Amino acid sequence: MATSATTSKQCFICEKEKSNLYPCGGCSENFCFPDLLKHRQEHVVELEKIFTDCDTFQQSISEQQQDLNHRPLIQQVNEWERDSIMKIKQRAEDCRQRLIKSTDDNIAEIKKKLNQFIVGLRKRRDDYDFNEIHLNNFRVLLEELEKELDQPRNVSILEEPTSFINKISISG
Numbered sequence: 001m002a003t004s005a006t007t008s009k010q011c012f013i014c015e016k017e018k019s020n021l022y023p024c025g026g027c028s029e030n031f032c033f034p035d036l037l038k039h040r041q042e043h044v045v046e047l048e049k050i051f052t053d054c055d056t057f058q059q060s061i062s063e064q065q066q067d068l069n070h071r072p073l074i075q076q077v078n079e080w081e082r083d084s085i086m087k088i089k090q091r092a093e094d095c096r097q098r099l100i101k102s103t104d105d106n107i108a109e110i111k112k113k114l115n116q117f118i119v120g121l122r123k124r125r126d127d128y129d130f131n132e133i134h135l136n137n138f139r140v141l142l143e144e145l146e147k148e149l150d151q152p153r154n155v156s157i158l159e160e161p162t163s164f165i166n167k168i169s170i171s172g
Helices: 033-066 072-083 086-127 132-150
Strands: 156-161 166-171
Touching: 033 086, 033 132, 072 086, 072 156, 072 166, 086 132, 086 166
Parallel strands: none
Antiparallel strands: 156 166
16 A cells, blocks of 8 residues: 655645645745635735725825924914913914924925835735735834824923023924
8 A cells, every 4th residue: 555745734724634735925824725815815905904094194194284283292382372471472483483394304204204115015015925924014114104293203392490481492
């Protein structure tokens, strides 16, 4: 009686023993061809969701860029200005302009990074060259960009107590 030289393995999804299995480079599991196609389709769906999230994030950037009054640091400067009356109006205007420039610079940098990210994302999608590891990395990078928009680096308001009023300035 002859013994088979090939070793049969199980498909990760259907758990059926198959002689032809295909490995996934992302999760390192083996799949039969129909289940491999399903597995890849899940990747496509997740990638499209990331694109949708990118679109939503771009809209958030546009909204923040157009509505200066919803930027938290600008609101703080405006409140300080009302409490400090006419004597400090010029100082408030100076701080406002520095914040706007800093925030606009931050938004421009985020938009640049986001555009580079989207180009890489499209290339992966167009080349059909992605797996779970890539999808996780895409998600983490997008979340980091979202955090950068919400909390700009190296920008904060410093209050310096004086005998008359609290003086403010912009760091960053």
